[in-house]
Amino acid sequence: MAISIPSRQLFIDGEWREPVLKKRIPIVNPATEETIGSIPAATAEDVELAVDAARKALARNKGKDWASASGALRAKYLRAIAAKITERKSELAKLETIDCGKPLDEAAWDIDDVAGCFDYYADLAEGLDAKQKAPVSVPMDTFKSHVLKEPIGVVGLITPWNYPLLMAAWKVAPALAAGCAAILKPSELASVTCLELGSICKDVGLPSGILNILTGFGPEAGAPLASHPHVDKIAFTGSCATGSKIMTAAAQLVKPVTMELGGKSPIVVFDDVDLDKAAEWTIFGCFWTNGQICSATSRLLVHENIADEFLDRLVKWCQNIKISDPLEEGCRLGPVVSAGQYEKVLNFVSTAEREGAKILFGGVRPKHLKKGYFVEPAIVTNVTTSMQLWREEVFGPVLCVKTFSSEDEAIELANDTIYGLGAAVISNDLERCERVTKALQAGIVWVNCSQPCFTQAPWGGNKRSGFGRELGEWGLDNYLTVKQVTEYVSNEPWGWYKSPSKL
Numbered sequence: 001m002a003i004s005i006p007s008r009q010l011f012i013d014g015e016w017r018e019p020v021l022k023k024r025i026p027i028v029n030p031a032t033e034e035t036i037g038s039i040p041a042a043t044a045e046d047v048e049l050a051v052d053a054a055r056k057a058l059a060r061n062k063g064k065d066w067a068s069a070s071g072a073l074r075a076k077y078l079r080a081i082a083a084k085i086t087e088r089k090s091e092l093a094k095l096e097t098i099d100c101g102k103p104l105d106e107a108a109w110d111i112d113d114v115a116g117c118f119d120y121y122a123d124l125a126e127g128l129d130a131k132q133k134a135p136v137s138v139p140m141d142t143f144k145s146h147v148l149k150e151p152i153g154v155v156g157l158i159t160p161w162n163y164p165l166l167m168a169a170w171k172v173a174p175a176l177a178a179g180c181a182a183i184l185k186p187s188e189l190a191s192v193t194c195l196e197l198g199s200i201c202k203d204v205g206l207p208s209g210i211l212n213i214l215t216g217f218g219p220e221a222g223a224p225l226a227s228h229p230h231v232d233k234i235a236f237t238g239s240c241a242t243g244s245k246i247m248t249a250a251a252q253l254v255k256p257v258t259m260e261l262g263g264k265s266p267i268v269v270f271d272d273v274d275l276d277k278a279a280e281w282t283i284f285g286c287f288w289t290n291g292q293i294c295s296a297t298s299r300l301l302v303h304e305n306i307a308d309e310f311l312d313r314l315v316k317w318c319q320n321i322k323i324s325d326p327l328e329e330g331c332r333l334g335p336v337v338s339a340g341q342y343e344k345v346l347n348f349v350s351t352a353e354r355e356g357a358k359i360l361f362g363g364v365r366p367k368h369l370k371k372g373y374f375v376e377p378a379i380v381t382n383v384t385t386s387m388q389l390w391r392e393e394v395f396g397p398v399l400c401v402k403t404f405s406s407e408d409e410a411i412e413l414a415n416d417t418i419y420g421l422g423a424a425v426i427s428n429d430l431e432r433c434e435r436v437t438k439a440l441q442a443g444i445v446w447v448n449c450s451q452p453c454f455t456q457a458p459w460g461g462n463k464r465s466g467f468g469r470e471l472g473e474w475g476l477d478n479y480l481t482v483k484q485v486t487e488y489v490s491n492e493p494w495g496w497y498k499s500p501s502k503l
Helices: 044-063 071-087 089-100 104-131 163-179 192-204 216-226 240-251 273-292 309-317 337-353 407-414 430-441 470-478
Strands: 010-012 014-017 025-029 036-042 134-136 144-152 154-157 181-185 212-215 233-237 255-258 266-269 297-303 358-361 378-381 398-404 422-426 444-447 480-488
Touching: 010 044, 010 192, 025 089, 025 255, 036 192, 036 398, 044 154, 044 163, 044 212, 044 216, 044 430, 071 089, 071 104, 071 163, 071 192, 071 444, 089 163, 089 192, 104 240, 104 470, 134 181, 154 163, 154 192, 163 192, 163 233, 163 470, 181 216, 216 240, 233 240, 240 255, 255 337, 266 273, 266 407, 273 309, 273 422, 297 309, 309 358, 309 378, 309 398, 337 358, 337 378, 337 398, 398 407, 407 430, 422 430, 430 444
Parallel strands: 154 181, 154 233, 181 212, 233 255, 266 297, 266 422, 297 398, 378 398, 422 444
Antiparallel strands: 010 014, 010 212, 025 036, 134 144, 144 480, 358 378
């Protein structure tokens, strides 16, 4: 199933442009460790060009071309992008797979979600027109007040490598729907499909400068974007360490940010469950996307009454996972994204073992795969709350396990983390599920499942998992400012000061 990587440049002002310093970054297929192409490496000089193009695009024709155009006009472009993505689904899914290593079936699902995201925000863009001049009730009949929602301006969008095109869509679609101009900086580890989004925007005639795409390293391209005085907002998905640096840079300019950061999410399994159903959701919640999910429910808390039997079932389910080249039919676990990530995952497993944990299953290279960054899904037991594996995000297929004896203990253990992105509870007692849901300190709680995500529902975390919400109407609000307009409607003078004409 040969597929070639398109050779692209940076996408700036509606055109392909070679980086000013002419640097490129090799693309390595994580399943084969072979170099299969390259992407352009943007630097501060290219950021300047992209920001300038974005600002000019917003100002063009006094804003009538985009920022102050009707939402219905912007919706037409968003729907055209969605249609083109659907048209190119097979190609885009394969590119995603060889670039980041996720199984082809998952990549195809992602591309469907990308198209759905653009369609959804097209609908919300149209809805904005009807919501303009929404009246505000005020207690004085001499005044009338209403609200305008306006685009925040030029936005920098910095996205990760685990869902390259989908995470880009989560930001690009609402930003464009709101009337912003955007500069997308995807991860240097997986940028191929994001560059293809530039090709799609060119094909559908998106006005030049409205979306600019800069691939490159974080310090060389992301940092100057975050600190640029003419970028009005940064939206970031990635690690806590990088998020903190972006916040620091943005703070110097009092620039708003939204942050979707790391996680160490719990999945709580009570003793009244169907063991096989619970086992499948448990492995899906941690090993989906090769374990590289910010919301992965990677801390299993299982009731002590069923722990031994449940772990036995988990091992059997894991033995049945097809680990292979992600392009192979039926693959359910591919390689992690890079050599660096591969070493990091193996180091987490070896550190856990050194600290006294037991590797119940996996955590090593599969015997049948001699090349590629493959790691058998790991189940690690005898974990204590002081261990690195309990505390830190792995971003790989590693599940750590603790038992509990009571609901209160389960909640205490679940909340024993600096993170607060996702959490799951599995029980046939729905009243218990409701109690636990309320007690869990997380932005997202799944009941009798793990990881479902819908464009219509808010996504984001608490504590060090970040702040702000993406998706749904909340995602659109990220890119809008609210303007209060109040009019004095009385024919009478205000009368606060003594009028000179009456002296």
